[in-house]
Amino acid sequence: MARRKSTSDPTIIALANQKGGVAKTTTVASLGAAFAEQGRRVLLVDLDPQACLTFSLGVDPDTVEKSIHDVLTGGTDLGDVVIGCDEDLDLVPSTIDLAGAEALLLVRPGREYVLRSALEAGAAAYDVVLLDCSPSLGVLTLNALTAADGLIIPMPCEMLSHRGVGQLLDTVADVQRILNPDLEVWGILPTLYDGRSNHSREVLADVGERYDLPVLMPPIPKTVRFAEAPAVGRSVLSTASSSKGARAYREIATLLLDRL
Template sequence: MTTTAIANQKGGVAKTTSTQALGVALAERGRSVLLVDLDPQASLTWACGIDPDALEISIHDVLLRRLPAGDAVIELDPPTPRPAGGPTGRLDLLPSTIDLAGAELHLLTKTGREYVLRKALAGVADRYDRILLDCPPSLGILTINGLTAADEVLIPLQCESLGQRGVGQLLDTIADVRDYTNEHLRVRGAIATLFDRRTNLANEVVAQVREDYDIEVLEPFVPKSVRVAEAPALGRSVLAHAPSSKSAVAYRELAARLDEDARASQRSSA
């Protein structure tokens, strides 16, 4: 089981989109996946077709009232296996609600506040091959909880603007997390999103990030596409909405990479 945090304190860089698409793509491959919505804005919950306002139990109760995570988990429809005839995966969601906005303040006063999510997920970890954590757009206690609970981090980068200064701050935070709460946390790499091949900017952004921060930028890049932007309002991922779009294909290839990591680490520990 691998827990992957998708983090970047900048909003609108496709954290939520990438979390959902990678989760669906892994479930298409027959994996058991838990998506965790750590954002009080509950965009991932919405994008999975769940109305956060109608929920009685959410991650808020898990983090603040220490309810077992399993009690809040919602089973989503598993996607159609790929290739056809392959094993059916499993896709679950630990949903968020706006109540989580107050969690930052309450958590700050608790002993062990960085570890609450990690402890909660330990109770359900044996049900999954992969847990994906959709972090909020800040470096506050919720993101710290995500990084403390994770084995690795993926950093979505929006390829539309140069000067990704936020990446340095995020890497500093990751270094702190390693020092204090999670020494084995590794940076798996960046995902280049909202890639527009008509401009040259993306290649410059990617080159700059590789050089300035010495992190791997995974390939393929995820193209900007209206099909991706349409999907959340329909309550499904781009993989269901436009299965053969270039963006869906890119996310499937990235998911295959993550799956290959997991297999390689199983081999080396066997």
């Protein structure tokens, strides 16, 4: 999974799945906190107009003056919008303004490369950049896939959660062909896993073969701990540090760091 032009460049990881509610945002916050715990300098980028990541890190999107929207459509430097959050995480926040960015970018040549350029210019100080995609395959997600070294696809171990993954992988193939030949699919991250449910276990056993992709293990267990964390602006790694969910994200972070 190595491509770095320079070893000092950050590794950029996109979390994408055009289905909502699959734990993209939760994974960005939790993995980010796990990387930071392990001493990495981490930047999280909220690419969803719903700004759930921004909110879950304790930042009220309504009070944000400059956001990813200004970076993508107004040429604002990335560094000018970064907000330092708890758990040693830096955030590029989103606001509802971002909902208009798709339309503004559509008429721009090179529209898929805007985020990549902004990160090249403004993210050199970080080891890892995590991109939290919106639930769509529009221009914003294309920007994420164009900027990324690796893609992780969170997938809940629940009924019908597979639908749409084929379409995402078709988009990835297009991006690899046209926009970013270096993009690698690092694997599926099984989320919302309930070890007591036969169905959860079946999904976990089948999903890698079905899509011919690595499955990042262990699966992230389904626990109420995850619902509590965003309300206090911290990830589950600090609100329930020794919980099964926090431990699973730490293991995934270690696995990824070993491979970088």
